[in-house]
């Protein structure tokens with residue numbers, strides 16, 4: 001079933017068309033890559049989908065509803081979660097607190113229960129704590145539970161950011177350069193993790209990545225952006241041999 005359908009999306013900054021008549025389709029449980037040279041408009045597309053920017057024109061249809069221009073927290077509630085190119089954790093909070101914040105999107109108690117500290121508040125908080133621990137175990141971060149997020153090694157901060165995104169129970173997970181700054185071993189582990197998450201949580205995943213081994217290794221379909229426009233779309237082997245794509249990367253290895 002179709003999950004996300006983007007029609008003729010446009011966004012300019014001053015006189016510059018960062019995204020121009022952009023179209024994309026993602027079905028449930030698909031793993032899609034968005035690639036392109038620096039400045040091609042990839043992050044702008046992510047910022048449009050997640051409500052950071054309002055589209056100038058076009059539609060972003062998610063589960064049949066146009067979500068273009070809605071605020072980020074509403075888009076998150078509708079089932080889209082993301083990570084950022086430069087990791088954005090709550091640096092001064094613990095690992096556990098970072099995940100608990102995401103779980104407070106759907107608190108299992110009422111406002112009066114929280115204000116008057118009713119039993120349902122304590123029960124709800126316990127449920128949140130237990131779920132946070134389940135997420136940390138899944139991402140092999142449980143032993144770091146009480147550590148401050150910014151003190152974690154880089155690869156673990158990336159994993160924590162993905163755990164926090166998943167704790168909002170998305171149906172579409174958007175990853176902006178998840179392998180940036182990782183060594184080849186960490187990248188291999190990340191590829192394994194991305195495949196596992198997609199299968200276990202029946203997720204659709206859209207990722208931007210400059211690491212071609214990761215994109216070609218995990219994505220089923222790839223969209224290639226250049227100067228804000230899609231210049232190619234297809235399976236990894238089709239993209240690898242596409243003349244326009246090779247030209248856009250000007251001899252870079254695809």
Ligand SMILES: Nc1ncnc2c1ncn2[C@@H]1O[C@H](COP(=O)(O)OP(=O)(O)OP(=O)(O)O)[C@@H](O)[C@H]1O
Nearest residue numbers: 013016017018036037038039040041042043044045
């Ligand atoms: N907030 C903004 N204000 C002005 N220009 C912007 C803004 N955001 C992006 N741009 C411009 O839009 C174009 C597309 O940028 P974008 O960050 O989306 O590209 P990208 O494909 O994600 O690049 P990279 O791979 O380097 O991250 C660039 O020319 C960029 O300078």
